[in-house]
Amino acid sequence: MPSAVPAPSDRPRPPPLDARARAALDDEAGLADSTRWFDAPDGSRRAETRLALSGLYCAGCAGVIEAALRALPGVERAEVQGSAERAQVCWRPDALRASQLVEAVRAAGYDAHPARSEAALEARAREGRRALWRLFVAWFCMMQVMMVATPSYVSGPGELAPDLEQLLRWGGWVLSLPVMLFSAGPFFASALRGLRQGKVVMDLPVALGLLIAFLASTAATFEPGPPGPGGDLGGEVWFDSLTMFVAFLLAGRWLELRGRERVARALDSLLRELPDSVERRDAEGRIETVAVARLAVGDTLRLQPGQAVPADGRLVEGRSSFDEALLNGESRPVPRGPGEAVVAGSLNLAAPVWMQVQALGADTRRAQIVELMERARSARPALARTADRWAGPFLLGVLLLAAGAWAVWRQIDPAQALPVAVAVLIVTCPCALSLAAPATLLAAAGGLARRGVLVQRLDAIEALARIDTACFDKTGTLSEDPLQLAEVRGGPAAPAERAAWIARALALAAGSSHPLSRALAQAGGPGTAVAEPLFVGDRVDEPGAGLAATDAAGRSWRLGSAAWVGPGAEALAEPARPAGARPWKGRPVVFLAPQPLAEGEQAMVFEFDERLREGALPLLAALQAEGLGLELLSGDRPAAVQAFGARLREAGAPAMRLQGAATPQLKLARLQDLQAEGHRVLMVGDGLNDGPVLAQADVSVALGHGAALSQQQADLVVLGSRLPEIAAARQRARKALAIVRENLVWALLYNLLALPLAMSGTLAPWAAGLGMAFSSLFVVGNALRAGR
Template identity: 50%
Template structure:
């Protein structure tokens, strides 16, 4: 056997090293999509700087940074560019990045949080000292404070301000330098300029009270401004870290080892990566499931709160599905592995959350450009105001220019959209609805028609035995025998009838396509389970399934059961004034029955994927904005055509990720809740933008007129940023 080329081994090793934080949308060897956590970001303009720097590297096909979550999604070719070069490029422009794997990302956040806390502490503590030294000058009557003491207090204020300038205000200066070096005007530029001008002017007034800069010092305003702005950024940092921790909670839920059962009756401990589809694993009480699968033996309760948001334990028995990352609460369970690794529900959720948190919403990009233009205008306005006041009253020129710079800082403007969108997506995730596309929040606001698929969406994904009857025989006794034969078939109808019953001692078992299953009992008699016309020459029209031998026939009626909250969800949508439609490929009788039970007036049965697509396009042609909710198995065309797409939480959609959102909890009430929260998010976003605009319109004239001192300007600017973040946090309550 010939050896593999060295380059192939290197490529495999590289792919293995990147695997924990990288996916390959185009297959191995193509463009990789890697997720990083970035430290050192302080505003939305930082996103543009990072993206521009990375796009200059060879092999980088795309870069997107979400300023609210500080998450970088990098599309690149590892064969052309080393990971070390990517991290070095970010380091060269003043940012640190860590692959988004739990441990290093957590350490990165810990260091960032600790440093931010120290900066806030230094600024806040020294602000109080400076304010204490400045107070006598404000409250003393004329002649009470001697000139020497007043000068000593000013010198003390200057000394206390030095650590604030050298350490606490460092992020503003470094951010402004990066933005200017890249030829961009972000919000750090006016902030840093305002801080620097205030300090230089106050220092000049301290050293030469009779000089051109006058005798007024603003060390108290300066330190308070820095402290308040750092406080606002502390809240923003906390929101970003909470979003990242929620993602890691899902990503870190998988166990590090699984017990795989062997054919000889023994077992072995293996890492989850070594599991294959078809393996059997045993999960003890208190352990997490290492893969998606179905229960083969045992029963008990499972906690799926981490995945679905549902805190109540879920009962599991033979045949029930379990998902990786959920916790077995009592009794050992034997599970048949159905999905492993990246195909599991937990990893699918991780990918969706990473995709959503790495996106940079369109509104955010627009606001970045607005903020950049706004900053340029502000700088010209401040320069003009300073020159004008230099002719009017030179001693106030610097104070007016500084006040204009501070009061017009676009912090609130650039925080408005990311803070609201990220908080709303987190609130929906707690309800079990994971957004794969943040822009869907805006499109949800325009929805006036909600279209549901039936099977697997409005109904449970399996049939239930509604009633059974027989003529001249014991129906219950025949039902027990029918269940033992049904356990040998994989047909959905048979599985619904078996309901976990053990298989009987049948011989010559044979599946007949389109008919059912037949087998012989211990006496050699042939029994059939399946279509009524196949089992009996005189079928009962009320039966959906039959079981019998000769004239001894058991009639069975299997029916779909709507999800427990389907009726509540439909009524909530109607209460919101939205049209509700049912679009299904099932038979008219089944569809009309479901529509009647849920009080849906508009329904269509027997719809193929093509007719579903035509129906949605027809509604859209009439001006309707359509939200489609389907199971994603055969609804791909109509899901793609809808204005907003929500897929139920089956595994098929996790692999495809084609929908705007994934309903992993399978609770339909999350749909009207999402529509309501989307409108509330838009309302909060507009409130944030309106506040930022009104604040500037009200305060800029005051600053230009010299009626707004730098201290008041600093308080107003920091308070506006803090208000925007706190207002967005209201969305966390839904």
């Protein structure tokens, strides 16, 4: 009896890498856009590489790729986000090479390229074309099969001659071959890859159902004797149901793929491509067109209207408006003039201008934002991992139920046994269950990115929706940055010596990211022009305390808090005010003193005025309205913190717990106490000393102007430092979590309702395929609401 067995895939397994491809992947310069290099706690080097994947056909493919990557010696962590077709791998360069990561993915039957490479874009385009061709072949053949099957449905008993009925069956078999050998290839390929890895993937029940139905129909077509019911396999053919199921399922998956691409485009649309070339003015004033890759820091460039800015820099000539949605989430143009900064990826809208390059490539703000977004797209959320853990046992249960249904129906009606078993296998595929969380969270991340809030960890969206306490840093977070230098007191009385002390304070403050240091460095003043270097050796930067350095005479100087500077500094913080002077407002202060103070010397005190940051009051009011507890944790002096709290209350802010003199250790201890009491804590900060508490919090937010370390530790980064976006982000997170619940409930209810129909013989295999495709499509479509 002739038969046909479908090929395991519609395309050959990706070939091994050739020598040139391996060399390109193992070149660190070539991996710069997709790999982050860092030192582990033990001092050894680590790499974190993001790969763009192709060939994924169901949520279960992610587990197969993860297993293949984790089996490599030297891979410490591998996470695959199937919805975004991204993998994030942490590996040891001393144990393996980047090319081995790609080869492991290819050996598992998929393909991989470094993220954001041209090869990755080409692979995505090829995958889209191949999916469209599979869909076209399935629908075309389905219509032809339905045409040749129609006479069997419309003719009465005895009206269709046996030889003509047999000819129609042969025609249905021939027309089904392209569907099985090409269109349905991804289902068989995915199932086989999972079995090789010892995993029961979601396409296994689908592949079994297709294979059983096709083989049974083939046997019925070619067995001797007149066509008709009977025999162990029922004697019926299901070529029409088979091709209809494949067509419906591929249509659902193609629409699902389009939905995933829509989410990816929502994220990528914020990352406007840099120009390939730009006009540069050389030292002799001549203008030449050069590739962006040939630019260097200090080059002077001309930007035409409509041109994207190729690097971070400042304007030197001309005025124009720039679209800086990438930086601050605002779609309104921002005016810029000479001396003002422009960022890579922003768009010149109005007039020609000249700019000077200050940062290129990975050092630009654009590159940092791309890094944050890619990290979020590659992460696999906890909700998705939980759904995947349940999917394995669920699939085993489906296989057992299908076998049981076949055995029972063999006793009731042998002709219905196979259709029932196939319908059970198909209708219960948990694709929708595994798509429920990642598709929603990715859509929410895209919506937040459009508002200028970058998500670094998808799990943070769930955590943000569940917080009940919000903690804030004060200086630079709730207060405006930069502060204004209001008064300088203490120090030596002689003008020349006093100017020298101020110069040392300015030199120590230069380059520090702390708001008080930035305010002091920007203030300028007497003594800023000093011919000889003020300090020798490296500057010490102690988070939460201050700065220290040694001058050419060997004397140590400290700038920072009273405790850091030494005894006697605190007494200068709140001086007695003469009669008629304005009352003390607890203004922020920073101290300067040599170590140790000589007899008759006293520390110098710099006082600053601070204003409430725009948006602080609406944020606090919105969070309190949602029932959150509010706390202010500041390293500033208790008097300054109390004065700031009083200013908040006078402006109409809700009551909040205040804690001053909070070192990084005390802030960390407070968060740990809150968490020990069962609270879920949000921490908002921007300074270098906020790194530990940002890492400890259940969910953390860093502001766009803050220190790089705080942004690396934070789960979300608010571009443009617009505080009300934090409240809006929480509302969107709660909406996303509600949509995840809707999707999970829908997926479970669908299976609970469809399974009895399939086991009772009410649901035909083609209808089961239609229901499965509709279920996945509903989940993806509902998930897209989280991005709006």
